[in-house]
Amino acid sequence: MAATIVTARSISGYSMNMRRKAKTQRCYSKTYRSRSLLFLLSFYAILSVCLSLKSKHFSGKTPYSWVNLVDVEDEVKEDEWYNMENLQGMACNAVHASAVIRHGARFPGLEDVNHLIDIHHRLVNAMEPDVNPGLYEWKNKFPSNNDKALHHLGEEEQEGLGYRIGKRLHTLFVDEDISDFRFIVSSMQRTKESASAFYEGFTRAMHTEDDIDDEFDSEVNDELMRFFALCAKYVYSVDQNKTAYKEYHDFLEGPDIKKVTTKIYEKLGIKEDVLKPVDIRLLFLACGYETAAFKSSPWCSVLDDDDVEVLDYLGDIRHSIKNGYTHNITWLQSCPLLSEIFFGFDETIMEIENTEDDEEVGGFTVGQFAFGHAETIGPLHAILGLFNDSTPIRADNRIHQNNRLFRASKISPFSANVVFVLYECVPEEFKDDEEVETADYYLQMFINEKPHLIPGCKEMHCPYTQVRERYSHYIDRCDFKNLCKKSPLKDEL
Ligand SMILES: *[C@@H]1O[C@H](CO)[C@@H](O)[C@H](O)[C@H]1NC(C)=O
Ligand SMILES: *[C@@H]1O[C@H](CO)[C@@H](O)[C@H](O)[C@H]1NC(C)=O
Ligand SMILES: *[C@@H]1O[C@H](CO)[C@@H](O)[C@H](O)[C@H]1NC(C)=O
Numbered sequence: 001m002a003a004t005i006v007t008a009r010s011i012s013g014y015s016m017n018m019r020r021k022a023k024t025q026r027c028y029s030k031t032y033r034s035r036s037l038l039f040l041l042s043f044y045a046i047l048s049v050c051l052s053l054k055s056k057h058f059s060g061k062t063p064y065s066w067v068n069l070v071d072v073e074d075e076v077k078e079d080e081w082y083n084m085e086n087l088q089g090m091a092c093n094a095v096h097a098s099a100v101i102r103h104g105a106r107f108p109g110l111e112d113v114n115h116l117i118d119i120h121h122r123l124v125n126a127m128e129p130d131v132n133p134g135l136y137e138w139k140n141k142f143p144s145n146n147d148k149a150l151h152h153l154g155e156e157e158q159e160g161l162g163y164r165i166g167k168r169l170h171t172l173f174v175d176e177d178i179s180d181f182r183f184i185v186s187s188m189q190r191t192k193e194s195a196s197a198f199y200e201g202f203t204r205a206m207h208t209e210d211d212i213d214d215e216f217d218s219e220v221n222d223e224l225m226r227f228f229a230l231c232a233k234y235v236y237s238v239d240q241n242k243t244a245y246k247e248y249h250d251f252l253e254g255p256d257i258k259k260v261t262t263k264i265y266e267k268l269g270i271k272e273d274v275l276k277p278v279d280i281r282l283l284f285l286a287c288g289y290e291t292a293a294f295k296s297s298p299w300c301s302v303l304d305d306d307d308v309e310v311l312d313y314l315g316d317i318r319h320s321i322k323n324g325y326t327h328n329i330t331w332l333q334s335c336p337l338l339s340e341i342f343f344g345f346d347e348t349i350m351e352i353e354n355t356e357d358d359e360e361v362g363g364f365t366v367g368q369f370a371f372g373h374a375e376t377i378g379p380l381h382a383i384l385g386l387f388n389d390s391t392p393i394r395a396d397n398r399i400h401q402n403n404r405l406f407r408a409s410k411i412s413p414f415s416a417n418v419v420f421v422l423y424e425c426v427p428e429e430f431k432d433d434e435e436v437e438t439a440d441y442y443l444q445m446f447i448n449e450k451p452h453l454i455p456g457c458k459e460m461h462c463p464y465t466q467v468r469e470r471y472s473h474y475i476d477r478c479d480f481k482n483l484c485k486k487s488p489l490k491d492e493l
Contacts, residue, residue, distance in 0.1 A: 053300050055308040058288035059315025060323075060374045062409035063105045064157045064416070068448045071164060081168040081421055084442065084461055092425035092442055092461075094172045096348040098341045098368045099165065102377045103194040104154025105414040107146045108289045116140065116286050119279045127268045134298035135268070141294060150190045151293050155197040157415040162198035164449065165419065166205030169367075174206055176366050183218035184370040186225035191371040192218060194415075198369065218371075223480065224337045225372040228379070231333040231484035238327045248317045250395035252277045257314065260307045267302050284311040292414075312409060313398050319408040320393055323378025331382035335478035337370070338383055342468060342475045344368050345422050349441055349464070352424060374408075377416050383474055384418075385455035386447070387411055411447070419446040422464065443467050 056066040064070065084092035108116075117140055129136045150158075166173060173181075183199065185191040195218045228234055238244045251257070257277045264275065264283075275283075283299050284307070290297030303311075320326055344365060351364040381387055387405040391397065405411075425440040441464035445452050451460045456470045468475070 053287075053303065053305060053308060055305040055312070057308060057312035057407070057409040058285070059312050060319050060408040060412050061285055061288050061315070062413040063153055063292045064161075064413050064448075067409050067413055070160065071449070073160070073163060076164050076167045078167055078170050081444070081446070082171050084423055084425070084444075086428070087425055087442065087461060089428050090425040090440065091428050092423035094169055094421050095352060095424045096345060096364070096366055096368075096422040097165075097169055097172065097419060098344050098370075098422075099417055099419040100337065100341070100370045100372060100377060100380055101158075101161065101194065101198065102374055102412065102414060102416040103188075103190040103371060104150050104157040104197065105292050106148050106150050106154055106190050107142055107293065108148070108285065110144070110147045112282060112285065112289075113140060113142045113144070115279075115282050119275070119283060122274045122279075123268065123270070126270045126272055126274045131269045132267070132298070132301060135301060138298050141290070148188075148190060150193040150197070153292050154190075154414060155193065158194045158197035159201035159204075161415055161417065161449075162201030163205045164201075166202040169421070170205065172366055173202075178216070180364070180366045182365050182368045183216070184221050184224055184368070185218045186372055186376075187220050187222050188226070188373070191225065191373070195369065195371045198371070224340055225370060225376055227333045227336060227480070228330075228373075228375040231329070231480070232486040233484045234327075234329045234333050236486060238330055239322065244327065245318070245321055247393075247395045248314070248321055251314055251317055251398075252281065254395055256310045256398065257281075260303075260310055263304075263307065264302045281311060281314060284308070310398070312407075313393070313401070316404070316406060316408050317393055317395065319374070319378060319412065320406055323375050323382075323412070324406060325382050325388055325392065329483070331379040332474075332483055333480070334376070334379035334383050335474045335483070336480050337372075337376065337380060338471060339475045339478050340370075341368070341420060342471065345420075345441075345443070345464065345468070348422060352439065374412050374416075377412055377418065380418060381411060384471075386452070413448075417446075417448055419449070420444070421446070423461070441465070 056062065058066075081097075082094045120135075120138055120140075124136060127136065183195050185195050196216065199216050222230060228239070242249075257280055261275055261277070261280055264270075264280070265273075284303060287297045287300040287303060290299060323330060325331065348364050348366075389401075389405050391400065393401050393404060393406060421444045423442040423444070425442055442461045443454065443464050444461050445454045453460060454462050454467055456462075457466065
C-alpha cells in the first residue's frame with residue numbers, strides 16, 4: 001500500500017501557508033475517517049495526496065512543522081514576548097534575547113544516499129515489479145553534490161522562524177543597529193544557509209528589507225556550535241566508541257526491528273532475507289527525507305504507523321547516547337555555549353545598570369542567534385536539565401516509554417530552537433519618567449517557540465539571579481580544554 005505525507009508547508013510561498021495548512025488538516029481528519037476505504041482503494045492511494053502514515057515521527061530527522069504546531073504568520077502577535085505586564089506590581093520589557101537554533105531540514109548525506117541505492121538494487125532483484133511499482137521504479141532524486149545541504153523546506157523553516165521571533169520581540173529589535181545583533185554559525189554550510197534564511201524572515205518582520213540586508217554577517221565559531229567535534233574525550237569515549245552504543249545496537253538487532261523486517265517482506269512478497277537491520281533504519285529515513293524534500297516517497301509505502309514508532313524509538317536511543325544524558329561528557333562539553341548565553345545576559349544587565357539616568361541605554365547586544373546542529377542543541381537541553389526522564393530509554397523498555405519527555409522528533413527536529421528572553425522589570429508606578437532606583441531581571445525560556453519552565457523555577461518567568469545561580473557551576477567553571485582532555489593520566493605519561 002502506498003503512502004504519502006502532506007506537509008503543512010509547501011513550495012509556492014509563505015503567503016499561502018494559512019490556507020494550505022487548513023487544507024492539510026482537513027485532509028488529515030478525512031484520512032482518519034476513511035481509512036478502511038483507503039485500504040480498499042490502496043491501488044489508487046499512490047496518486048492520493050492524503051496521508052495514510054499518521055505518525056510523522058522521524059526522530060531527529062523530523063521537519064519542524066510535522067510535529068510542532070507552527071503559528072500562521074497572520075496570527076503571530078506583535079510583541080507577544082516583549083512585555084510582561086503586572087508581574088507582582090512590576091512592568092517588564094525584554095532587553096535581550098538569546099537563541100540557539102538547529103539548522104533547517106536538509107538533504108541526506110551522500111553515504112546514506114549510496115546505501116539507499118544499494119538497498120533498492122537488492123529489493124528490485126528480490127521482488128516482482130507489479131507488487132509495488134512505485135518502489136520498484138524508484139529513482140534517486142537526491143542531488144549527488146548536495147551532501148547534507150539545506151533544502152527548500154529547511155530554508156522555509158528558518159525564514160518563518162526568523163519572522164516569528166522578530167515579530168514577537170518587535171519593539172526590542174526594530175530600531176536597533178545591525179551591530180547590536182550577533183549571528184553565530186558553525187563551519188558547516190547548512191548553518192550559514194540557515195542563518196541567512198532566518199535573517200531574511202527577521203528583516204521582513206522589521207519591515208526594513210531595503211537598507212540592512214546586505215550588511216548581514218555571521219561569525220563562525222566551532223567551539224560554541226561544534227564543540228562535539230573538538231572535544232577529544234567525547235569523540236573517543238562516546239561518538240567513536242562502539243560499546244557506548246550498546247543499547248542502540250541491542251534494539252537494532254532485537255525483536256521489534258525483526259518484526260518490521262518480516263512485515264516488509266510480506267508486503268513486498270519477498271522470500272529471501274535481503275534486508276539487514278541497518279537497511280530498515282535507512283529505508284525509514286528515506287521515507288522521511290524524501291517526503292520532506294519532494295512531498296512523497298515510495299519508501300513510506302512499506303511502513304505502517306507501528307513501524308514508524310519502532311524506528312522513531314531506535315532514533316531516540318541513538319540521540320540519547322550521542323546527544324543526551326547517557327554520558328556526562330556529552331552535555332558537559334556544551335558549557336562554552338551555556339556560558340556565552342549567560343555572559344550575554346550579564347553584559348546586558350551591566351550595561352543597563354551602569355548607564356546614568358539621563359543617558360540613553362544602548363550599545364549592547366539585543367539579539368544573539370546561534371545556529372548549530374542536533375549535537376549542539378541536545379547537549380544544551382541536557383546541561384539545562386530538560387527532558388530528563390526518570391527512567392532512561394533503553395533497548396528493553398520501549399513499551400514503558402510512550403510518554404517519554406525525550407522524544408527527538410518533538411524536542412530536536414530540524415530547526416529546533418531554544419530561546420531565552422531577559423526582561424528588565426520596574427515597579428508599575430515608576431513606569432514613565434520618574435527615577436527608578438532598582439530594576440529586577442527576569443528570564444523566560446521558549447522551547448520550539450512555546451514557553452517552557454526553566455528547571456528549578458516555579459513560574460515561567462523566573463528571577464534571573466536564581467537561574468544564574470543554578471547553572472553557575474557550568475557557567476563560571478567551564479574549562480573546556482581540561483574537560484575534553486583525552487585521558488589526563490595517559491597525557492601525563
Ligand atoms: C566506551 O564505552 C563504554 C561503555 O560506556 C565504556 O565503558 C568505555 O570506557 C568506553 N571506552 C572508552 C575508550 O572510553
Ligand atoms: C553525571 O552527572 C550527574 C548530574 O550532575 C551526577 O549526578 C553523576 O554523578 C555524574 N556521573 C558521573 C559518572 O560522573
Ligand atoms: C537527570 O535525571 C537523573 C534522574 O532523575 C538525575 O540523577 C540526573 O542528575 C539528571 N541529570 C542532569 C544533568 O540534570
